[in-house]
Amino acid sequence: MANPLPIPRFLYGTAWKKDETHSLVKTAILQGFRGIDTACQPKHYNEPQVGNAIAEVTQNHNIPRSELFIQTKFTSLDGQDPLRIPYDKHATLEEQVTQSFNVSLKNLKVSYIDSLVLHSPMRTLEDTLRVWRVLEGFKQQNKVHYLGISNAYNLRFLQQLYQQVSVKPSFIQNRFYRETGWDRDIRSWAKEVNIKYQSFWTLTGNPNVLASPVIARIAKARECSPEQVMYKVLIQTGIVPLNGTKNVTHMKEDLAILQWENWSDEEIDAVLALVGGK
Numbered sequence: 001m002a003n004p005l006p007i008p009r010f011l012y013g014t015a016w017k018k019d020e021t022h023s024l025v026k027t028a029i030l031q032g033f034r035g036i037d038t039a040c041q042p043k044h045y046n047e048p049q050v051g052n053a054i055a056e057v058t059q060n061h062n063i064p065r066s067e068l069f070i071q072t073k074f075t076s077l078d079g080q081d082p083l084r085i086p087y088d089k090h091a092t093l094e095e096q097v098t099q100s101f102n103v104s105l106k107n108l109k110v111s112y113i114d115s116l117v118l119h120s121p122m123r124t125l126e127d128t129l130r131v132w133r134v135l136e137g138f139k140q141q142n143k144v145h146y147l148g149i150s151n152a153y154n155l156r157f158l159q160q161l162y163q164q165v166s167v168k169p170s171f172i173q174n175r176f177y178r179e180t181g182w183d184r185d186i187r188s189w190a191k192e193v194n195i196k197y198q199s200f201w202t203l204t205g206n207p208n209v210l211a212s213p214v215i216a217r218i219a220k221a222r223e224c225s226p227e228q229v230m231y232k233v234l235i236q237t238g239i240v241p242l243n244g245t246k247n248v249t250h251m252k253e254d255l256a257i258l259q260w261e262n263w264s265d266e267e268i269d270a271v272l273a274l275v276g277g278k
């Protein structure tokens, strides 16, 4: 397994791209994305096509696999389409996790995964811990660098999980929107214990924020789009947004942010105040 990569500041999201997945992931990597988020969940993700795109860029475009940060997920039966479950639903939970992981390695055509995320907490903490022990085993076998958890909106649950596992989560991947107060408490705790917060619905879940006069003022002054303002502020704050664009111009505009100098505290704080604060 190659050494762990620095955590990418942006992740390209591959959900809902169906048969366009191969060409969009390839385009995203060629444009400059180096972090890719997918899942072993055929209902929403075409993981084999993500693998085809990775194979194409590594074989034909001189981009070594070791420079790509590949993140996939174990999705429990609750999150799967009953007609397209990628593992044996009658197997033990531990066996389901192992089968899913092996399917991901095969789909993605890689020998290790940079980040493996539990797509949602299980129904009980006990079952979540059962899954986590299997994930820890992959890490001990040098098949995974980082573990993460997604759709976890209960701080107390996250703290209990954190205390009871030996390989701590490196990521929390959550919906970033008003209904949860933009996870302010979770984000603040995550910072303390060195967990990176990955946001999804960053744009789609925040139409009012994107339309706010504060963002319009900054976008005008910086000669950029409200979407770029949102991403820039979050990235400068240490959040890792998932970006699911299908549009090459948006890819270029969003990646350009990574080259920009730091913005002023005044600009950062003004936008953060719209999304629950720091």
Ligand SMILES: NC(=O)c1ccc[n+]([C@@H]2O[C@H](COP(=O)([O-])OP(=O)(O)OC[C@H]3O[C@@H](n4cnc5c(N)ncnc54)[C@H](OP(=O)(O)O)[C@@H]3O)[C@@H](O)[C@H]2O)c1
Residues within 6 Å of the ligand: 012, 013, 014, 015, 016, 037, 038, 119, 150, 151, 173, 199, 200, 201, 202, 203, 204, 205, 225, 227, 228, 242, 243, 244, 245, 246, 247, 250, 251, 253, 254
């Ligand atoms: N863990 C989970 O349960 C979970 C759930 C949902 C999503 N995710 C992950 O998050 C990824 C992103 O999904 P999301 O729902 O959060 O989507 P998103 O990236 O917030 O929204 C993408 C939408 O915003 C539009 N957009 C407008 N301007 C843009 C700009 N400058 N840059 C980028 N997009 C712009 C896009 O349109 P254009 O295509 O026209 O640019 C697209 O319709 C998914 O692919 C998936 O990997 C994870």
